[in-house]
Amino acid sequence: MRAVSAVPDPAGLVETWRGVAQCHAKVSGALDKALEREHGIGLSEFEVLERLATTEDADGRRMQDLADAVCLSQSALSRLIGRLEIAGLVCRAMCAADRRGIYAHITDAGRARWEAAQPTHRAVLAAELPAAAP
């Protein structure tokens, strides 16, 4: 029922885009407020913690890799990791092979914070996402 994979029809395209934009605004706003209020972290912080917590590689993940995953610019991610590091939720570790690279890995406190925040995240998603994307 959606013109997502259809031929680019101008009117339908705009309608689809407005739907995406509106859905994103509502849900991301609700997520950000709930996470901030109940766990003291923003949505971007949560997303990064989640990627780090669910990475099987014990070394962590590269900065650029993370930036792509959460759709942030390089600079935004650099500062975001800086904030999380000050809060003691992640650590930076130099990469031995390529000394330009940095591995970010989650700390125990960071994992605990993520586990505490996950139910909130899922609950808001369950409440807002179906309503926002009919």
Next chain:
Amino acid sequence: MRAVSAVPDPAGLVETWRGVAQCHAKVSGALDKALEREHGIGLSEFEVLERLATTEDADGRRMQDLADAVCLSQSALSRLIGRLEIAGLVCRAMCAADRRGIYAHITDAGRARWEAAQPTHRAVLAAELPAAAP
């Protein structure tokens, strides 16, 4: 094929949300850059101009009404209209009935700018939206 209207299943919910977020990031970034580069206005400015241009009411639209339509806070819209007014693309007019209210209406220059920018907007949408929302 979409879990949009399905029962709130945690994993699928997260997956759907990531899809929406990624789609929004890619498309809004592309739109903003293209509009800024080719027409000197940002995506928010374009969206507001479009709402004003396609309003049948000649008086324009109320500020709060516009804020809801483009998913911006009231303060953000106030400043946005301020920028557009300085650029000569919109005008503010006091509302006679309720002197607290303000009507924003588009100028000839604003309509011309919107008409010039619309093809760019549609083209980027046609190029990025289907690719970003498969």
Next chain:
DNA sequence: GTACAATACATGCATGTGCAACGAATGTGT
């Protein structure tokens, strides 16, 4: 009619973000 709540918009302030420039380290060609 006077006091009080509610609405509509503007503004001070703090913050997160992207762009451009930078520094450090690695790869490449000669």
Next chain:
DNA sequence: ACACATTCGTTGCACATGCATGTATTGTAC
């Protein structure tokens, strides 16, 4: 070995946004 381009992350800067507050106007209760 040396110069040069490239990649990775950080930082200075400008700016748009949201929150809280302020001001003006309207509605409501008494």
